Each structure stands twice: as structure tokens, then as C-alpha cells.
Amino acid sequence: MSEPTSGFRPRRLTRASAATQIADQVRDAILRGELSAGARLPSEHELAEQYDVSRATVREAIKLLSAARLVESARGASGGTFVVLPDPATVAASIGDTLSLWFASGSTSLAEVSEAREAIERICVRLAAQRRDDDDLREIRAAVEQARDPDADLDLFLRRDLEFHIAICRAAKNQVLELPMTAIHLIRPWTNVVVFELLDRELIAAQHERILAAIEAGDADAAEAAFDEHIAHLAALRAAALRDRGEDEVAIAALAGGRPHPAIVPPRRRPAAG
Secondary structure, three states, X not given: OOOOOXXXXXXOOOOOOHHHHHHHHHHHHHHOOOOOOOOEOOOHHHHHHXXXXXXXXXXXXXXXXXXXXXXXXXXXXXXXXXXXXXXXXXXXHHHHHHHHHHHHHOOOEHHHHHHHHHHHHHHHHHHHHHHOOHHHHHHHHHHHHHHOXXXXXXXXXXXXXXXXXXXXXXXXXXXXXXHHHHHHHHOHHHHHOOOHHHOOHHHHHHHHHXXXXXXXXXXXXXXXXHHHHHHHHHHHHXXXXXXXXXXXXXXXXXXXXXXXXXXXXXXXXXXXXX
16 A cells, blocks of 8 residues: 555635535545545544544544545554545446436436447447457356256346346456446346346347357457347337337336346456456
8 A cells, every 4th residue: 555645635624514525525636646546545633633623524524435435444553544446346336326316216218228228238249259358258158058047037037138248348348338338237127127028038048149159259240240139129029018109208217116126236357367
């Protein structure tokens, strides 16, 4: 862990909650790069003096930062409070939770979610065919094979489906694309309630197998074509399920009362080689 970063400078507080303002200032310093991962914050006593607040107020600010997973504390002679940055899976899960709350309270339509998912994942499928490694292929294939389990209930089948698509996103080796794509997949249990009665598991598994085969062959065009076939099939199922309504008329918030599915939390990324 490194020594304190000199770029962080406390600013005068206003009448709003002092603890919240302190936490906000530290978070902003992290976002601006003034505090990097591993940087030690000033001590509780030092922060209390710099901000002219009680140590209890500083402790409350640290609790807020800890709850946001931006800092962690260590005891001992070399201890203190240090900046930590969450891994992509944790960030994606947080974004997924935020999107779920937004969808539940807003007018975002099923069509908008489907459009975003298709646009981003199509890029990921092409990149996965160009960049996948042996570990990626094992993870994608495992999701395909496990989804074929005839004893798996629908919830488990849908979990394997998400694992398949998340593994493809990771195989693209682009964390900027992975974050929104994983977040979208985390709210797909809501959108799946529209079509789950019409799903043909064997057909879905066969479509996934064709996507995997193209990725394994390193053929980006074939992978995109297989993905488009899969997406077209899902679109047809949604159209059949909705009948007289279009996807643009169905708000995600209206689906929250549908058949519930388990929360999907993506596993942590594999450690980088080296």
C-alpha cells in the first residue's frame, strides 16, 4: 500500500451533512485520479482537524465510503484507511441494481432494453471470436452443456443462459463493453418473464452451440450471423407472447410483478495471467 497521495485537498464544508460532504469529496478525488487505489487517507484525527469536525463525523464519512466499497481499513502499525477500487463484476452488479430500480420506477420499454442488448452484444460476439482464449471457450461451453440438463428447472436454465452470454462478453476482452452488457444481462430475468412459457430449451441450446462453434473457429462473421439468428428467434417469441402489443408499449416496470426469477450475480473475473 502506498503513502498518502498529495493531490487530495479537503474543501470547506457547507450546511449539508458534513459526513456526506466528506465522503463525496473523497469519492470525487478518486474519480479525478487524485486518490489512486492503495492510497492511504489522512488519519481520523487529521481529517477531523482539516475539516473542523468531530472524529465521530469522520468515522461516519468512512462508513459511507466503506459501504460504497471505495475504502477499506486495516489495523496495526502499517494500518489505516486505504482506497480500493471494485472489480468489474462488482461494478456491473451495482449498475444492474441501479438499472433495475430505474426500470421499476420509469417508463423504459422492453423494446429499448432489447435494442441495447442486441447492439452491444453483437459487438462482443465479434470480438469474442477474435480474442477468446482456451479458458473463455471452456466457460462458454460449460454454460451450453449445463443448460442441456433435462433435470434443470426453468430458473436454473435461465441462469445458465445468462452465464453463457456473460462468458461471451468477457471473451471480448473489453471491460468498457463488458460493464453495460453484464448490467443488462443482470436485469434480463425481468424481461424473460415475457417469453419463458414459449422457450424451447433444446432449440435455444442448439443456437448457443452454433454461436460457440463460430467463436471457437475464430469466425467473427459466422458468430455474428449465429447471434442474429438467435436474436431473431427471441424477437419472434416476444412478438407471439405480446400478441396485439408491441415491445415499445410494454414498460419494464410493468414486468416486475411477473414470475420472479433468482437474482443473477456474475462470478468474479479470472485473475490476469502473469
